[in-house]
Amino acid sequence: MNQPIRILIVDDHPLLQEGIVMVVEHEPDMQVVGSAATGRESIALCERLQPNLVLMDLRLPDISGIDAMIAIRAKWPTVKVILLTTFAGDAEVNRALKAGAAGYLLKTMPRKQIVESIRQIHAGRRRIDPGVAANLAEHMGLETLSQREVEILKQVAEGNRNKEIAHQFALSEETIKSHMKNILEKLGASDRTQAVSIAVRRGIMQL
Template sequence: MNDKPSIRVFCVDDHPLLREGISTIIRNQPDMEIVSEAPSGRDAIQRFRELRPDVTLMDLRLPDISGIDALIAIRAEFPDARVIMLTTFEGDVEVQRALEAGARGYMLKSMPPKDLVDAIRQVHAGKKRIPPEIAARLAEHFSDETLSEREIEVLRHVAGGNRNREIAERLFISEETVKVHVKHIMEKLGASDRTQAVAIAVRRGIMHL
């Protein structure tokens, strides 16, 4: 008989079907229990305060605030919080942001159930868990130059189909400055044109459409 207390798991996701699926997986484990579910970031912060779960599974994309923002808020109050980010995206920039914010794991929603429960046990034991394919993506872009906030802002306008003159008017800068920003963006992303720059930025999680 196992006298160890169960790992208390908290699931945060805005999709009821996914929450139910994860909860079912957790309930089928002899050493785990699901203590609560939350559909949004703000709910997650409040319920974490009330429940103090052992491991939290946090969706990256939530309807009110991002999973990373919720993680930052939780860890500001509870520095020892163990949070695993769940996502359908492999973008290296989002992974890096989550890890810098204190995530102990970063898992894809396409993973087999066994990988999820293994990750929960590892994180509960004080270890970190990042799948090999995500670690490889991080290593691939480790030395890349990051885009500045202004460059990301310009790129969002490019993605919106705006020409340089329109971007300049909206950002209250000169058209020549916009051209310089676009040139730097393409160089940093290794893009051959504006469309490819947008595609690369979205794939890597630098911005979202």
């Protein structure tokens, strides 16, 4: 008889964590070996419990799910990590997949699809939620914001004007205006408020 898939569940919301545990434990070929509420706890439990697969939330209270995944895969490269989250922004999906995520699933997926995805990923396939994949395809090839542009947009989100942002980064106000023009063009935004909204929705930055 094949050994069950050993699964570690990482989510900082107790009710959601319990719900995911219940979904997985109903499957005869799966075993929940542990659960964690933070990224650092998930890394420690991987060492102690040696799971085959980790179901990881994206947003955690200490480090991001992506950072936790990178640390886990650096130590245990055979462990497959699935991001199971409510966030479908293409920028976050791209970061997760480039960092080695074996799957990117949404918590809104039907239970049957989640467990079938776990089986497929354990067997060596990569699985992305269809809606997430469509969003990814829609933005594929678009020019991304530079790190400096993201930093400037975060300042905009905090309500700072160009003059204040220029002072913050020791740049001229004209340079900030030029950056803002590029940001609006890259995001297809008509104004600063819309640029912030698009960037948050796509996972380019968090507020």
